[in-house]
Amino acid sequence: MKALILSAGFGTRLLPYSKTIPKPLFTLMSKPVLEHVIKHLVDNGCDYILINTHHLHDQIEAFVDQLDVPIDIKTIHEPVILETGGAIANAKPFLTDDPFFVINSDVISNVNLNKLYAFHKESKSLATLVLHDHDKFNKVSIDDQGYIQNFDSKANGLAFTGIQVLSPQIYDYFPDKKSFSSIEVYQRLIRLKQVKAFVEKNIFWSDIGTLESYSRTSLLELAASRFGVEHDKIKDIQIDTLAGDGSDRQWYRASYGNQTAVISDHGICMPATDRLRQLKAFIHIGNHIFSRNIPVPRILNHDELSGMVTLDDLGDIHLETRIKQKNNTSFTLKIYKQVIDFVIDFSIKGLQGFNKKWTCQTETYSKELIIEKECRYFIEAFIQGYLNLDISFHEFSNEFDHISDHALKHGFIGLMHRDMQSRNIMIHNNKPFFIDFQSARSGPLQYDLASLLIDPYVNLTGKIQKDLLQYTTEKLKLSQTERQNFLDCYQYCCLTRNLQFLGAFSFLTQTKKKTGFEQYIPYAVKSLKKIISGLNTDKIPKLSKLVKAI
Incomplete structure (x- = not known):
């Protein structure tokens, strides 16, 4: 024939x-x-x-x-x-x-x-x-x-x-x-x-003649492969859209009988694009972290061009959801200590055998990154964009240099997630799992700890934050000097993280029209004021004055 x-x-x-x-x-x-x-x-x-x-x-x-x-x-x-x-x-x-x-x-x-x-x-x-x-x-x-x-x-x-x-x-x-x-x-x-x-x-x-039909076909083929389903049974696979996050990715749950899998849609990933670099980082870093016995969803399969990745289904319960459901200080401390244990593993074990070429943005948490992606982001997206204030980024150049230097000084360097907050931690079978790890790079553990403890979605009390910070330093078995250095770095990482998520909430609200993030801006402002009040404001007088006036 x-x-x-x-x-x-x-x-x-x-x-x-x-x-x-x-x-x-x-x-x-x-x-x-x-x-x-x-x-x-x-x-x-x-x-x-x-x-x-x-x-x-x-x-x-x-x-x-x-x-x-x-x-x-x-x-x-x-x-x-x-x-x-x-x-x-x-x-x-x-x-x-x-x-x-x-x-x-x-x-x-x-x-x-x-x-x-x-x-x-x-x-x-x-x-x-x-x-x-x-x-x-x-x-x-x-x-x-x-x-x-x-x-x-x-x-x-x-x-x-x-x-x-x-x-x-x-x-x-x-x-x-x-x-x-x-x-x-x-x-x-x-x-x-x-x-x-x-x-x-x-x-x-x-x-696959249209973008919609191509993406849908890729999704179904990956789901069928996961479930061991022949083509004549693909019609029995159910696809449900899951709630999204701050990114442009789409998330789906595929179901067949009692089997389920989650599929992440990164969009069409053309050669030599940022989208492809992010997809590859997601796959390489995810596979590496999983191989180090750190709790992340197992990556089952993927198709590079369509940007589809199949993962183990960890359910729908985020750490944020579980904390708000329980509303109990004792429970909060217990589960956060468990999370911190794994954050430390993520940092120490995750860096072992980590290839910096897997990263999709910068290889390390660097001074340039802090100044551009956190300090400038804060000024341009929040101060200029959201508050509509005519204030130049360059007015704060010296102070941002000081902040970035101190956020790196005495850093406990390991693998840094860079978005270690409660919506990126799933609770499955009473165990925390980390998701959205594609931005991981080497950097200070203090930054991930700051992301976790000043997380605006959960809004931990100052007392709980202090107790968990003490738990971390004891877990790391730091000497008195090491502990003080660790805490000094932590305070500045809290500041850079707070600048980052104020910029992010403003950008997502105004540019991406994801208005659900706007409700967290008041807490983020309050948190920023508290963090700055605990620092030596003689070194950051202009920023201190600006934040007090917000």
């Missing part, structure tokens, strides 16, 4: 990404869709495949050249795109012996191609098109004998799957021109009752 895979199109519905990567090379389960189509054909006995190319043809040709398959595959380059009919006509020299498949390169299905081929040969028709019920595309009508009547049905139609079998004699009905649509030929043959419908029921079929 022979086949022609239509792969020449521009993929306009996948713009702007299809300007760089041709649609047939968009990946599912880390393999190009074209490879999935080829495998489907080979598994069903196809022994010769033609692939027409035009848009970014060199990438498709290079991919085909490196494939290791037990059949002959040939590409046919079209210098000028010929449309579907023209592509089939152009392949005529290779397809004149027996009926052949013509399949779109952007569809994934479990259609039984052997059964289809046998049906076509028995029908004696020139063309057999595979149809199924798909509301969005139900426009093909058939008569009571199974012949296709038209392609623009207003009611009771079915959808064309992009899969068909043609007999070589169909070439006798092709128009005498280079570029034309195959539908143009079929419309002529309809009147001769030469186009048969092969109607499939309860099949899996998906096209």
Whole structure:
């Protein structure tokens, strides 16, 4: 059996990404869709495949050249795109012996191609098109004998799957021109009752021709792989959207029977982009931390281009939720001490074997990062943006230098999470697990401890913060001098962290329109005033004066 895979199109519905990567090379389960189509054909006995190319043809040709398959595959380059009919006509020299498949390169299905081929040969028709019920595309009508009547049905139609079998004699009905649509030929043959419908029921079929359908297909394929589900059962997988966070990622829970998994959607991750760097950091760092026996969700699988990552499902209970449910000081101290034990493990064990090249922003928590991503963020997003005050960042340059130097001085250096707050800690089977670890880098443990204890979502009392801080220094077995140095660094890390989340809450509220974060700004201001009052304000007089006036 022979086949022609239509792969020449521009993929306009996948713009702007299809300007760089041709649609047939968009990946599912880390393999190009074209490879999935080829495998489907080979598994069903196809022994010769033609692939027409035009848009970014060199990438498709290079991919085909490196494939290791037990059949002959040939590409046919079209210098000028010929449309579907023209592509089939152009392949005529290779397809004149027996009926052949013509399949779109952007569809994934479990259609039984052997059964289809046998049906076509028995029908004696020139063309057999595979149809199924798909509301969005139900426009093909058939008569009571199974012949296709038209392609623009207003009611009771079915959808064309992009899969068909043609007999070589169909070439006798092709128009005498280079570029034309195959539908143009079929419309002529309809009147001769030469186009048969092969109607499939309860099949899996998906096209990746739009960003929405591509992402959805990737999500379903990853879920099916996790659950060990064949294509014919994918329809039984339930996908639920989960509440998001401050990032642009989407989160889903996939369920099948009593099995569940969480899928993180980072969006399309093109080569050499920040989004791809963040995805890779998430995967590499997550796998590393898990290997160090630090409680994080296990990364089960991923597809790089679609940005989908499958993880163990840790449920829906964050540390914030559990603390507010219990509303009990004794319980709060107990669970936070457990969290701190793991934060220390995260710092010490996490740095062991950590490759700085995995990081997606900076390799370390540096002075430059503090000044740009925390101090400047505070001035520009909160002071200038949210409060609308005409105050320059440069007025505070010397003071921000002082703050950043002291946030690093005497740092207990380990692996730093950099967003160690209660919404990034899940409680599963009464044990804390850390999530959102993609920004991890080497840095002071004091920063993660500050993030945990001055967390505005939980608003721990000063007494609890003091008790937990003492628990940490005792756990680390610090000498008196080491303890004082640790606490000095901690106070400045509290300041830089507070500057950071005031900037973040302002940015999320005003720019991202995530107004739910605005309610935490008053607490963050109150916290900032308290932190500054505990420092030597002679070293930061301008910042101290500004904060007092807020």
